[in-house]
Amino acid sequence: MSAAARSDDARAAVTGDALDRLIALVAKDLEAVNATIVARMDSSVPMIPALAGHLIQSGGKRLRPILTLAAAGLNGYNGSDHIRLATAVEFIHTATLLHDDVVDDSDMRRGKPAARMIWGNPASVLVGDFLYSRAFQLMVETGSVDILGVLANASAVIAEGEVMQLQASKNLETSEETYLRVIEAKTAALFAAAAEVGAMAAKAAPAKVKALADYGRAVGVAFQLVDDALDYSAASTTLGKNAGDDFREGKITLPIILAHARGAGDERAFWKRVLGEGQQRDEDFAAAVDLLSLREAIEDTLERARSYVKAAKDALAVFDDGPHKQALLALAEFCVERAY
Amino acid sequence: MSAAARSDDARAAVTGDALDRLIALVAKDLEAVNATIVARMDSSVPMIPALAGHLIQSGGKRLRPILTLAAAGLNGYNGSDHIRLATAVEFIHTATLLHDDVVDDSDMRRGKPAARMIWGNPASVLVGDFLYSRAFQLMVETGSVDILGVLANASAVIAEGEVMQLQASKNLETSEETYLRVIEAKTAALFAAAAEVGAMAAKAAPAKVKALADYGRAVGVAFQLVDDALDYSAASTTLGKNAGDDFREGKITLPIILAHARGAGDERAFWKRVLGEGQQRDEDFAAAVDLLSLREAIEDTLERARSYVKAAKDALAVFDDGPHKQALLALAEFCVERAY
Numbered sequence: 001m002s003a004a005a006r007s008d009d010a011r012a013a014v015t016g017d018a019l020d021r022l023i024a025l026v027a028k029d030l031e032a033v034n035a036t037i038v039a040r041m042d043s044s045v046p047m048i049p050a051l052a053g054h055l056i057q058s059g060g061k062r063l064r065p066i067l068t069l070a071a072a073g074l075n076g077y078n079g080s081d082h083i084r085l086a087t088a089v090e091f092i093h094t095a096t097l098l099h100d101d102v103v104d105d106s107d108m109r110r111g112k113p114a115a116r117m118i119w120g121n122p123a124s125v126l127v128g129d130f131l132y133s134r135a136f137q138l139m140v141e142t143g144s145v146d147i148l149g150v151l152a153n154a155s156a157v158i159a160e161g162e163v164m165q166l167q168a169s170k171n172l173e174t175s176e177e178t179y180l181r182v183i184e185a186k187t188a189a190l191f192a193a194a195a196e197v198g199a200m201a202a203k204a205a206p207a208k209v210k211a212l213a214d215y216g217r218a219v220g221v222a223f224q225l226v227d228d229a230l231d232y233s234a235a236s237t238t239l240g241k242n243a244g245d246d247f248r249e250g251k252i253t254l255p256i257i258l259a260h261a262r263g264a265g266d267e268r269a270f271w272k273r274v275l276g277e278g279q280q281r282d283e284d285f286a287a288a289v290d291l292l293s294l295r296e297a298i299e300d301t302l303e304r305a306r307s308y309v310k311a312a313k314d315a316l317a318v319f320d321d322g323p324h325k326q327a328l329l330a331l332a333e334f335c336v337e338r339a340y
Numbered sequence: 341m342s343a344a345a346r347s348d349d350a351r352a353a354v355t356g357d358a359l360d361r362l363i364a365l366v367a368k369d370l371e372a373v374n375a376t377i378v379a380r381m382d383s384s385v386p387m388i389p390a391l392a393g394h395l396i397q398s399g400g401k402r403l404r405p406i407l408t409l410a411a412a413g414l415n416g417y418n419g420s421d422h423i424r425l426a427t428a429v430e431f432i433h434t435a436t437l438l439h440d441d442v443v444d445d446s447d448m449r450r451g452k453p454a455a456r457m458i459w460g461n462p463a464s465v466l467v468g469d470f471l472y473s474r475a476f477q478l479m480v481e482t483g484s485v486d487i488l489g490v491l492a493n494a495s496a497v498i499a500e501g502e503v504m505q506l507q508a509s510k511n512l513e514t515s516e517e518t519y520l521r522v523i524e525a526k527t528a529a530l531f532a533a534a535a536e537v538g539a540m541a542a543k544a545a546p547a548k549v550k551a552l553a554d555y556g557r558a559v560g561v562a563f564q565l566v567d568d569a570l571d572y573s574a575a576s577t578t579l580g581k582n583a584g585d586d587f588r589e590g591k592i593t594l595p596i597i598l599a600h601a602r603g604a605g606d607e608r609a610f611w612k613r614v615l616g617e618g619q620q621r622d623e624d625f626a627a628a629v630d631l632l633s634l635r636e637a638i639e640d641t642l643e644r645a646r647s648y649v650k651a652a653k654d655a656l657a658v659f660d661d662g663p664h665k666q667a668l669l670a671l672a673e674f675c676v677e678r679a680y
Contacts, residue, residue: 048500122444130503153473156473
């Protein structure tokens with residue numbers, strides 16, 4: 001039984017509402033971010049905005065910039081640096097996606113052909129570099145070296161996480177601990193920094209800045225755990241993802257680590273053939289989904305995600321109740337609920 | 341006749357001396373830079389220092405960090421930020437080389453197999469990203485947003501230049517003006533920023549900061565013009581370069597633009613076949629070298645380089661004479677003299 005088959009309409013409705021409420025709260029700011037994205041990805045070299053725009057304007061959820069905007073709002077900020085920082089965060093994220101698609105030989109992204117399929121790998125690498133640089137230019141405009149430090153550190157950690165993931169690829173001996181280190185680095189570090197710099201722009205007290213960093217990090221881990229579960233779920237098509245991408249690329253994610261560790265000899269031989277050696281036949285993906293179900297690997301991956309959601313919500317205890325806090329609590333829930 | 345065949349021992353001696361004098365002046369600082377490079381390319385992910393070290397410790401000339409150190413020295417700086425900045429500049433340079441080799445499918449770099457031939461394209465892309473981030477972390481440590489701005493701008497311009505070059509590839513209609521825009525962006529912008537931030541670290545007066553930026557930019561253009569000439573010269577092997585790389589990759593550099601513009605119909609047909617269409621036979625590179633000689637394309641490329649060297653030297657007029665100024669004047673000369 002796939003995760004999608006366990007879908008729960010009532011919960012899905014809550015989910016949509018929650019995200020909608022958050023988006024409504026930051027709607028005006030998000031409009032400003034979208035305008036800044038368009039203005040700042042521009043260049044006298046026409047291929048740059050064409051390629052960057054293909055990805056960045058293809059219906060991404062803007063979760064990371066929303067975190068920056070909401071963190072600033074939660075701390076009563078009313079300047080404009082949070083717009084620049086949210087844009088910088090989205091540029092860093094987009095740069096990593098462009099490079100990831102080259103690294104993973106991906107054909108599709110967000111239900112459309114990956115940029116590299118249209119403009120080629122070289123242009124995707126270089127436009128990614130351009131967006132990284134633009135992100136740092138935007139941060140420079142805020143005049144805060146401390147904020148620059150947080151995002152420069154996050155960028156370095158992301159790159160380290162991606163290299164770790166590359167090395168763990170096809171390695172079925174990857175431990176759950178290593179997997180968690182990888183996703184904390186490649187995904188959660190930017191979620192944490194996104195929320196942290198929003199609070200920093202608002203000059204929030206150190207305890208509040210730290211609370212938002214902790215919140216962002218936990219949300220990021222939950223988000224990636226769910227993403228990795230969704231890769232083996234029929235529900236993923238409705239989210240613009242390609243089910244089976246991780247499988248085809250030999251990525252060793254938590255569902256696989258759990259199913260492999262709990263599996264009998266013939267199951268381990270299966271995982272070794274299809275992921276360790278990359279010998280895949282047409283029917284193998286369906287067989288993999290069945291084994292993950294047999295070993296309750298998706299369920300347990302989602303359970304771990306739920307524990308991170310709880311940690312994320314607990315981190316916000318330092319803040320008084322209010323619409324921004326409610327919306328951030330709901331966003332944390334959304335990260336897991338989208339799996340159902 | 342190749343550029344190397346015009347070699348002049350007397351000039352070569354001056355050249356070696358000049359660079360040696362500059363290196364002697366900044367020797368202690370350069371040692372500190374090399375130590376910082378080793379310390380800062382480190383990571384808990386072992387593939388990162390292995391891959392980065394392969395390239396960064398393979399006998400590069402460290403021209404760009406030397407510019408930063410010399411510019412700081414010329415302005416009487418005696419702090420330690422110039423070490424961090426020189427390291428950051430070298431990291432940015434190394435990141436662009438790692439990405440360039442992926443973009444160009446290059447097999448060799450500095451006389452050794454390119455990193456991508458050993459660790460693969462994905463790791464080269466990601467370690468390049470890591471070094472970019474490390475560069476920004478080093479800049480953050482200087483606490484100067486203005487310096488961060490200069491290097492963030494340079495990074496964006498470099499990426500734009502690389503994309504421009506990609507688009508100009510194989511296009512024989514590329515104008516000399518477009519070519520100059522490409523090399524100003526992909527090469528000269530970092531030379532300019534390297535010298536500029538050295539002066540900024542020393543809190544030099546704006547006119548002196550600008551003078552060093554102008555000097556660096558002109559040296560960078562001269563350096564790239566000579567590099568592009570050397571690609572068609574037998575002398576290049578002694579410099580650890582592969583003669584013919586640009587030719588094989590279909591790069592439209594100034595020697596080609598000049599020879600194509602001055603060529604008769606059959607010559608243009610030749611350039612169209614070998615570069616425009618990439619239909620190359622074994623004997624074509626030798627034929628290309630002959631045509632470049634016939635049309636005095638290498639000579640004139642080097643003449644243009646010499647005019648940039650003059651501009652670079654003129655830019656230093658604002659400084660009093662002294663060992664640092666003499667060494668920087670000599671460095672400018674070296675950029676062209678290495679062609680002989």
